[in-house]
Amino acid sequence: xxxxxxxxxxxxxxxxxxxxxxxxxxxxxxxxxxxxxxxxxxxxxxxxxxxxxxxxxxxxxxxxxxxxxxxxxxxxxxxxxxxxxxxxxxxxxxxxxxxxxxxxxxxxxxxxxxxxxxxxxxxxxxxxxxxxxxxxxxxxxxxxxxxxxxxxxxxxxxxxxxxxxxxxxxxxxxxxxxxxxxxxxxxxxxxxxxxxxxxxxxxxxxxxxxxxxxxxxxxxxxxxxxxxxxxxxxxxxxxxxxxxxxxxxxxxxxxxxxxxxxxxxxxxxxxxxxxxxxxxxxxxxxxxxxxxxxxxxx
Amino acid sequence: xxxxxxxxxxxxxxxxxxxxxxxxxxxxxxxxxxxxxxxxxxxxxxxxxxxxxxxxxxxxxxxxxxxxxxxxxxxxxxxxxxxxxxxxxxxxxxxxxxxxxxxxxxxxxxxxxxxxxxxxxxxxxxxxxxxxxxxxxxxxxxxxxxxxxxxxxxxxxxxxxxxxxxxxxxxxxxxxxxxxxxxxxxxxxxxxxxxxxxxxxxxxxxxxxxxxxxxxxxxxxxxxxxxxxxxxxxxxxxxxxxxxxxxxxxxxxxxxxxxxxxxxxxxxxxxxxxxxxxxxxxxxxxxxxxxxxxxxxxxxxxxxxxxxxxxxxxxxxxxxxxxxxxxxxxxxxxxxxxxxxxxxxxxxxxxxxxxxxxxxxxxxxxxxxxxxxxxxxxxxxx
Numbered sequence: 001x002x003x004x005x006x007x008x009x010x011x012x013x014x015x016x017x018x019x020x021x022x023x024x025x026x027x028x029x030x031x032x033x034x035x036x037x038x039x040x041x042x043x044x045x046x047x048x049x050x051x052x053x054x055x056x057x058x059x060x061x062x063x064x065x066x067x068x069x070x071x072x073x074x075x076x077x078x079x080x081x082x083x084x085x086x087x088x089x090x091x092x093x094x095x096x097x098x099x100x101x102x103x104x105x106x107x108x109x110x111x112x113x114x115x116x117x118x119x120x121x122x123x124x125x126x127x128x129x130x131x132x133x134x135x136x137x138x139x140x141x142x143x144x145x146x147x148x149x150x151x152x153x154x155x156x157x158x159x160x161x162x163x164x165x166x167x168x169x170x171x172x173x174x175x176x177x178x179x180x181x182x183x184x185x186x187x188x189x190x191x192x193x194x195x196x197x198x199x200x201x202x203x204x205x206x207x208x209x210x211x212x213x214x215x216x217x218x219x220x221x222x223x224x225x226x227x228x229x230x231x232x233x234x235x236x237x238x239x240x241x242x243x244x245x246x247x248x249x250x251x252x253x254x255x256x257x258x259x260x261x262x263x264x265x266x267x268x269x270x271x272x273x274x275x276x277x278x279x280x281x282x283x284x285x286x287x288x289x290x291x292x293x294x295x296x297x298x
Numbered sequence: 299x300x301x302x303x304x305x306x307x308x309x310x311x312x313x314x315x316x317x318x319x320x321x322x323x324x325x326x327x328x329x330x331x332x333x334x335x336x337x338x339x340x341x342x343x344x345x346x347x348x349x350x351x352x353x354x355x356x357x358x359x360x361x362x363x364x365x366x367x368x369x370x371x372x373x374x375x376x377x378x379x380x381x382x383x384x385x386x387x388x389x390x391x392x393x394x395x396x397x398x399x400x401x402x403x404x405x406x407x408x409x410x411x412x413x414x415x416x417x418x419x420x421x422x423x424x425x426x427x428x429x430x431x432x433x434x435x436x437x438x439x440x441x442x443x444x445x446x447x448x449x450x451x452x453x454x455x456x457x458x459x460x461x462x463x464x465x466x467x468x469x470x471x472x473x474x475x476x477x478x479x480x481x482x483x484x485x486x487x488x489x490x491x492x493x494x495x496x497x498x499x500x501x502x503x504x505x506x507x508x509x510x511x512x513x514x515x516x517x518x519x520x521x522x523x524x525x526x527x528x529x530x531x532x533x534x535x536x537x538x539x540x541x542x543x544x545x546x547x548x549x550x551x552x553x554x555x556x557x558x559x560x561x562x563x564x565x566x567x568x569x570x571x572x573x574x575x576x577x578x579x580x581x582x583x584x585x586x587x588x589x590x591x592x593x594x595x596x597x598x599x600x601x602x603x604x605x606x607x608x609x610x611x612x613x614x615x616x617x618x619x620x621x622x623x624x625x626x627x628x629x630x631x632x633x634x635x636x637x638x639x640x641x642x643x644x645x646x647x648x649x650x651x652x653x654x655x656x657x658x659x660x661x662x663x664x665x666x667x668x669x670x671x672x673x674x675x676x677x678x679x680x
Contacts, residue, residue, distance in 0.1 A: 030425055037559070045481060080626065085632050092413075093357060094632045097566040101624030108617040224420070231417040243361070272428045276422035282400055282418050286409040 005135045007257040008250070009103045013141035015207075015249025016148035020203035021226035022233070022241040023152060024196030029235050030172045031192035033092035034082065034219045039200055040223030041106035046070040046201020047121065047208055047215045048110055054122035063124070067201040071150025077102055079190045087175075111217040118214035127210050140209035151202065152242065155195065155198065164191055172236065225252075228278035234288030243289060319480055323473040331472035333588045338479040339540035341580035342486045344564040345573055346533025350526050351562070352571030353494060353502045357412060360403075360419030361561045363426035364396045364531040366553035368538025370430070370437050371395040373548055376446040379435065385448045389539050396535025397528050404524030411509075422621075423555050430550035442549030445542045451591075483577075484531060490573045493529070497645065502526055502571055503571075513645060560584075567627055569636025578635045586623065590616035 021039065028036045036042075046066040046124040051060035062169040081102070082095045167188040170178040179185055200223070207222055208215040229248040233240020257271040281289060323331060343365055350356050371392030374380040383391070385536050402408070403422065430437045493499055501522050504512040504622065513519050542548050560583050568579025591613060631638040 029413070035416065081629060091632065093351070093570070094566060094628055096413075097563055098625055098628050100563060101621045101628070104617055104621030104624070105671065108614055112614050171524055227417050227420060231414060235413060268428060268431070272424050275424050279418060279421050282406055282410055282414065286411070286414065288414070 003257060005265035007253050009135060009137055011253030012209075012246070013249070014253055015240060015246035016145045017203050017206045018222075018226050018229045018249050019152060019242050020049060020148055020199045020206075020243045022229040023155060023238060024199040025226060025230040026233075026235060026238050026241040027168075027192050027199075028196045029153075029230075030238075031168055032078065032082065032095065032142035033191045034095040034099065035227075036099050036193075036196070037096065038077065038103040038106060039226070040112065040220030041194070041222055042070050042074055042197050043102045043200040043204045043207070043276075044110050044215075044217075044220035045073065046197075047120070047204030047219060048114065050117035050201075050205065051121050051208075051215050059122045059124055061203075063205060066204075067198045070201035071198040072192040074200075075190045075194040079186065083186055083189065098181065107217075107220060110220075112215045114215070116217075118216055119208070120214050121205055121208050122288045123209050136194045140206065141211070144206040144209070147202070147206070151199070155199070156238065158195075164188060165278055168192055225274055228274045230264035231288055232278050232281050234290040237288070237290040240288055240290030247277065250278050252278050316347065316484075320477070321376075323476045328472040329592075331476055333585050335472065335475055335479050335544040336541070336588070337581040337584040338483045340561070340564065340584040341483055341537075341577040342540060343534050343537030344561055344568065344576040344580040345490045346530040346537070347561050348565045348568070348571065348573065348576035349490060349502075349533070350530035353499060353506065353526070353564055356523065356526065357416030357562075358419045358527075359416050359555070359558045359562060360422030360426075360531065361530075361534050362420035362553045362555070362557040363419075364399060364534035364542060365547075365557065366426055366430060366540035367396040367399045367531075368392050368535030368543065368546045369542035369553070370443075371535065372539045372542050373443050373445050374402050374436055378445065386450060388446075389536075392539050393532050393535040397532040400528040400531030403525070403531075404527055407527035408524035409521035420543070420558075423553075423558055427550055427554060430553070437548075437550065440550060442547055445545070447546075448475070449611060450478070450545055458478070460508070463516060475544055479544070481521075482540060486536065487573060489579070490533070494573065498522070498525075516679055563624055567624065567634050569634025569638075572636040573576050575634055575636030582623075582635070583620075586622050587616045590619055592608070593680045 021043065024039060024162075025036060028034060028151070046069070049066035049069055050059075050062045053065055056062075057065065079097075081098060085091065085095050085098070123140065125143050128139040129136050130139060130142075131137075159169065167178070167183045170181065170183050171185055171188055175185065204215065204219065207219055225248060229244040230241050231244070232247060233242065233244030251273050252270050255273040259269055322334070326334075343361060346364075347358060347361050350358055369392075372385075372388050375383050375388035375391045375395075376385045380560045381388070403419075406418055407415060431440055434440075492646045501512065503516065505517055505519060505522055509519060545552075565576050565578035566579070567582055568575030568577070628633070
């Protein structure tokens with residue numbers, strides 16, 4: 001029973017972190033129809049800046065710098081590079097490949113700087129644990145869930161109530177009509193990228209915190225697991241990203257716990273399970289759990 | 299240009315590159331031939347992906363998986379443990395196996411569209427990698443397996459003991475495989491162009507441009523989508539066989555996500571939907587890092603490998619250049635090398651008429667959206 005609760009909590013924490021990353025994917029896709037392959041390296045950049053700066057500035061200030069710098073970079077990538085490309089949604093694959101190029105550049109540079117090191121981010125939770133009834137939970141996991149819930153709540157409020165959120169939803173619905181109504185498409189898009197970058201940088205903190213050993217050059221690859229999370233929920237649906245992330249996080253946690261029982265299927269099953277779940281969902285719902293059905297009018 | 303000269307010109311335009319390609323093994327060292335072989339294999343795979351992504355408008359990131367099926371299929375059909383069949387038969391079976399693997403995935407491939415399919419096929423790469431590590435009876439596990447050399451009509455395509463020499467040039471494995479690869483590439487080129495220009499190609503283009511319109515005109519949507527997927531995986535399987543033959547060893551880690559992404563980069567850099575573009579993109583993406591790695595130490599700012607901490611090694615330098623090349627090429631020519639060549643040709647001919655827009659691709663330019671915000675500021679009351 002304790003094992004089950006433990007696993008549930010671990011899955012929840014993992015899902016919460018994936019949600020930060022997947023939400024970024026979805027925001028970017030909604031705003032620009034681009035799959036951002038550079039998301040992982042942006043996450044790594046945020047983590048790296050925090051790790052390097054925390055000794056001089058303290059954790060909070062370093063994190064702020066990391067988040068802002070990553071947001072600025074993401075915004076710049078969109079404004080300076082991607083917005084130069086033809087803006088036809090059917091040509092979005094070109095921008096998608098450009099983000100692959102950017103990812104290669106960023107990852108190469110960061111990997112060269114990080115080398116084989118494990119960087120500590122200097123987060124305040126350390127390796128402390130606390131006992132909640134029958135289970136023992138690391139503080140960092142609780143913090144991950146709490147912070148994610150807060151931040152994601154704030155992002156949803158931004159979608160719902162801010163002018164930018166309104167612009168974004170308009171532009172996603174019908175780009176031309178939105179432009180005619182005075183929505184500043186370029187700026188709306190850029191801000192979406194900034195927000196996604198900031199979320200990724202924040203996620204880096206929890207990916208490197210306690211049960212994990214620190215930030216390494218491969219930490220960015222975690223973003224690959226947010227892909228199935230985003231697809232599972234429906235690429236253009238923020239709520240879907242949230243649900244998808246929880247499904248993926250729980251799946252992974254449960255497979256890790258019960259791996260020994262599933263030994264027939266081979267080692268390292270937890271890396272594969274999220275994708276299998278994704279395929280199963282897509283078989284039943286080709287547009288994801290929360291994806292719009294999209295009736296076609298002729 | 300007179301009309302009579304045109305076919306002649308076309309013929310020379312076709313034969314000349316072929317002649318040059320056939321002559322290369324007599325002049326190049328085996329290092330360059332290996333690069334050429336890898337590029338040819340990549341080109342075959344890229345043509346397959348281009349059929350799927352460029353023509354049918356479906357994104358696939360699972361190409362590495364089908365390459366792996368082809369490569370391991372060949373090894374298993376021809377080797378021991380395995381069936382030990384003659385290599386040519388094993389090759390055909392491996393291609394069919396890759397097609398069958400694509401067919402198994404068709405319930406997903408027929409229904410899921412665009413970016414969704416792209417991410418869904420990611421699953422294939424990871425599941426495939428897991429299978430390669432787990433089924434070590436067939437795949438040799440982490441360390442992989444060595445590959446039986448190809449054998450055609452008694453001639454073994456490896457560095458062999460028969461001291462074969464043509465015109466005084468010793469013919470080792472690379473030289474022999476070169477012609478084999480060239481033949482496979484030519485086969486791919488012509489079959490793919492035939493497919494694209496025939497009924498299936500037109501149906502797929504119609505499907506990409508408007509699913510509704512296509513289905514109204516009687517194109518069975520799901521069937522064409524999944525058969526595009528199957529055909530594309532068969533080309534990938536063929537490419538996998540050639541890769542296995544030129545590496546002489548297959549290991550699971552080669553067939554990872556990076557490889558899939560490289561293939562995607564190839565077809566987009568080459569220009570979607572064109573066979574020639576896919577081949578050009580494949581050569582660019584495959585050969586560039588290898589050539590750069592060879593000459594990286596002669597580039598400015600690059601240190602010798604293993605020198606002081608924080609300096610720029612040749613591998614990293616080639617990665618930087620590769621990443622930058624992708625970004626720069628696509629910003630400069632969003633329709634890839636194919637579009638670049640087409641525009642260049644048009645400019646040379648100075649034809650006043652605008653180029654026919656490539657269907658579905660980036661229309662030459664619609665520069666508006668970035669500047670649009672300035673327009674609607676004017677106050678209009680509806």
